[in-house]
Amino acid sequence: QKEVEQNSGPLSVPEGAIASLNCTYSDRGSQSFFWYRQYSGKSPELIMSIYSNGDKEDGRFTAQLNKASQYVSLLIRDSQPSDSATYLCAAGFQKLVFGTGTRLLVSP
Amino acid sequence: GAVVSQHPSWVICKSGTSVKIECRSLDFQATTMFWYRQFPKQSLMLMATSNEGSKATYEQGVEKDKFLINHASLTLSTLTVTSAHPEDSSFYICSASGGVSAGGEQYFGPGTRLTVT
Numbered sequence: 001q002k003e004v005e006q007n008s009g010p011l012s013v014p015e016g017a018i019a020s021l022n023c024t025y026s027d028r029g030s031q032s033f034f035w036y037r038q039y040s041g042k043s044p045e046l047i048m049s050i051y052s053n054g055d056k057e058d059g060r061f062t063a064q065l066n067k068a069s070q071y072v073s074l075l076i077r078d079s080q081p082s083d084s085a086t087y088l089c090a091a092g093f094q095k096l097v098f099g100t101g102t103r104l105l106v107s108p
Numbered sequence: 109g110a111v112v113s114q115h116p117s118w119v120i121c122k123s124g125t126s127v128k129i130e131c132r133s134l135d136f137q138a139t140t141m142f143w144y145r146q147f148p149k150q151s152l153m154l155m156a157t158s159n160e161g162s163k164a165t166y167e168q169g170v171e172k173d174k175f176l177i178n179h180a181s182l183t184l185s186t187l188t189v190t191s192a193h194p195e196d197s198s199f200y201i202c203s204a205s206g207g208v209s210a211g212g213e214q215y216f217g218p219g220t221r222l223t224v225t
Binding site: 032034042043044045051090092093094096098099101 | 110140142150151152154157201207211212214216217218219
């Protein structure tokens with residue numbers, strides 16, 4: 001059973017802080033890793049993709065991948081209240097396995 | 109870029125009737141489309157994977173005769189919920205992918221909220 005595990009949270013951070021979201025995956029054959037943001041009642045929105053070990057930065061977001069440890073993380077710098085959402089980690093090759101998501105709450 | 113539309117955004121139907129949901133990739137060719145359902149406060153559940161011009165591959169436990177999927181072109185896939193029952197009420201979301209050559213990224217439509225009365 002291929003699995004992606006995330007802490008459900010909520011992860012509470014004050015505005016301006018760094019939010020750190022983590023996930024682990026079970027399938028060593030996974031080649032693609034994604035972070036999606038999902039607001040309540042809405043569909044997921046792709047925010048980051050990462051394919052090789054190391055860090056990938058895009059604006060306030062940094063994705064980190066460690067294939068040896070089967071670990072993916074997402075850092076959100078200068079967190080804003082509008083970042084409050086559920087963040088889904090996904091891993092796979094073409095068909096993705098999604099985690100259950102981590103709820104992030106950014107307080108003003 | 110990478111915009112996916114879904115129609116309708118919400119639908120209410122009577123038990124026993126069928127409902128068709130359309131998913132379109134507006135600015136790219138989607139070699140593969142995926143259909144998910146999501147119950148409140150739960151994660152996405154993949155229902156099926158469809159490739160243009162071929163039969164959909166259904167996940168274990170998903171009734172292919174109940175959830176009919178057609179992927180007629182590189183920009184359009186449809187999901188038909190046949191003989192809908194109240195337990196089929198859910199949030200149905202499609203995603204589209206340009207395939208592994210495009211990085212395997214999936215872009216989601218806005219979803220369709222189905223209520224069966």
